[in-house]
Amino acid sequence: MNDLDCMPQIKEFVRWAHKVGKYELVRCSSGNLSCRMTDDTILVSESRSWLSNLKRKQVVQVSINDGSIIKGNRPTGELPLHLAIMRRNPGINAILHCQSTSATTIACLPNQDINYNVIIEVPIYIGKIQHIPYMKPGSQDLGDAVAQATDSATIVQMQNHGQVVIGNSLEDVVQKAVFFELACNIMLNSKFNYTAINSEQINLLQGYR
Numbered sequence: 001m002n003d004l005d006c007m008p009q010i011k012e013f014v015r016w017a018h019k020v021g022k023y024e025l026v027r028c029s030s031g032n033l034s035c036r037m038t039d040d041t042i043l044v045s046e047s048r049s050w051l052s053n054l055k056r057k058q059v060v061q062v063s064i065n066d067g068s069i070i071k072g073n074r075p076t077g078e079l080p081l082h083l084a085i086m087r088r089n090p091g092i093n094a095i096l097h098c099q100s101t102s103a104t105t106i107a108c109l110p111n112q113d114i115n116y117n118v119i120i121e122v123p124i125y126i127g128k129i130q131h132i133p134y135m136k137p138g139s140q141d142l143g144d145a146v147a148q149a150t151d152s153a154t155i156v157q158m159q160n161h162g163q164v165v166i167g168n169s170l171e172d173v174v175q176k177a178v179f180f181e182l183a184c185n186i187m188l189n190s191k192f193n194y195t196a197i198n199s200e201q202i203n204l205l206q207g208y209r
Contacts, residue, residue, distance in 0.1 A: 009035075010056050013043050016170035021052020025098040025177050031162070032076035035094040035170055036086065040064055044082055047074045077138040084143035085150055085166060092150070092166045096173040099162035102184035103177075107131070107157040115196040118186050121179040123202045127154050129180075134159040155180055 017033050020026055031051055034044040045051060046058035060072030064086050067079060076082070082095050106114065112131040116122050122129075130153035135142040146164050149156045154176060156164040163180065167173040187194060197205075 009037055009043060010059050012170065013059055014054050014056055016174055017045060017051040017054040019174055020096065020098065020177075021050070023174065023178050023181075025096070025100045025174070025181065026051050027099065031096070031098045032078050032082070033094075033096050033170070033173075034082040034086070036092075037061060041070060042082065042086055044075045044079060046072065047076050049076075078143075080138060080140050080143035081146055081164065082143075084140070084147035085164075088147040089150055089166070091168070093168050094166070094170045094173045096165045096177055097162060098165065098177050100177065100181040100184075102188050103157070103181050104162050105188060106184050107162065108160050112157070112159075114187075116180070116183050116187070117197040117202065118183050118194050119179070120197065120205060120208070122183050123197060124205055124208060125179055126176050128152055129155045129157060131157040132159065134161065137161065 013035060020031065020033065025031065029048045029050050032045045033051055034042050037043045040063060041061055042064055044060050044062055045054060046060055049058040060075040061070040062075055062079065063070055064083060067083055069075065078097055081097065085092060085095055116129050130149040132145045132149055135145060146156050150166050154166050158164065163177065165173045165177045167176055
């Protein structure tokens with residue numbers, strides 16, 4: 001048995017991975033998940049694993065410093081992205097890369113000058129959303145670009161690729177991704193004929209949470 005199987009962090013990681021699938025934030029083996037395990041290591045989903053039915057043996061422990069595998073099998077091909085974000089932002093504890101339908105549809109649009117504040121959950125729970133152009137999946141360039149974008153945003157729309165969601169816990173990133181998908185679904189259903197929450201209204205929301 002993999003030593004990781006016995007750790008409570010693994011059980012929690014798997015539980016939230018299954019919720020990612022339950023909320024249809026990924027399809028099949030698309031998407032990947034990570035969280036800090038210690039100051040120096042992260043847990044990350046295995047390459048080609050399905051988050052919707054992730055097994056404990058498919059969770060990999062990796063060194064943040066050099067990306068070496070400590071326990072487990074081959075990690076997701078997007079490991080450079082997870083490591084770049086974790087290294088750049090020590091306050092981030094969880095990362096979800098997903099491809100929910102409505103949000104990814106909008107990520108494929110040519111015009112990315114978009115106001116996502118269609119429901120109060122966006123300014124309250126998500127905040128700023130950034131967009132970056134298409135880059136090769138799994139590349140260091142993509143990882144560095146997303147990591148830089150997370151300096152000011154908690155969700156990054158990757159052109160023709162999907163979303164990266166960062167947060168302080170696995171629950172936090174799943175909630176943000178679900179709220180973001182809801183907002184994007186509303187935008188598409190309205191054919192972008194919607195009224196966004198304005199800056200004055202957003203300011204009045206301070207303290208609501």
